[in-house]
Amino acid sequence: MRLALLLLAWMLATPARAQDPPADAGANATSAQAQATELAPVRVIGRRPPDPFGFRNPIETDTTVFDRAWDEPPSVEEIGMRGGIVQIGINKGLELAAKGIRKLPGWQNQVIGARARPPPLDEAQLERAMRLQEQGAQPSTSGEAPR
Numbered sequence: 001m002r003l004a005l006l007l008l009a010w011m012l013a014t015p016a017r018a019q020d021p022p023a024d025a026g027a028n029a030t031s032a033q034a035q036a037t038e039l040a041p042v043r044v045i046g047r048r049p050p051d052p053f054g055f056r057n058p059i060e061t062d063t064t065v066f067d068r069a070w071d072e073p074p075s076v077e078e079i080g081m082r083g084g085i086v087q088i089g090i091n092k093g094l095e096l097a098a099k100g101i102r103k104l105p106g107w108q109n110q111v112i113g114a115r116a117r118p119p120p121l122d123e124a125q126l127e128r129a130m131r132l133q134e135q136g137a138q139p140s141t142s143g144e145a146p147r
Contacts, residue, residue, distance in 0.1 A: 074088065
């Protein structure tokens with residue numbers, strides 16, 4: 001048994017002669033590096049072709065109440081595009097913290113509803129503009145100075 005273990009240790013310790021590089025490998029390596037060409041990076045532009053084996057649901061359904069609460073887990077590609085799983089976790093934590101802050105008493109929403117602004121001209125300015133338009137837009141001849 002000891003002899004078998006010693007033989008196995010000796011075989012593992014000695015380098016394999018067939019894997020040693022030839023003596024003139026240094027000269028061949030420099031010529032091979034000189035022959036190597038540098039290729040430009042390839043950038044793919046366009047849409048991805050559809051997956052022929054991907055599942056396509058033949059039934060078109062409208063969204064339901066449950067779609068609002070359902071959060072589909074991201075695919076590996078989405079994880080890579082969104083900065084990794086750590087970044088996704090940080091963003092999810094910030095989202096939950098913001099949701100909790102909004103529930104605090106006294107919180108006012110930062111988004112203000114849109115209101116219609118008043119017209120840019122009052123009645124006197126509108127009448128003056130109409131008069132100038134009818135006169136051919138020549139305010140210097142009419143005696144009224146522009147404001």
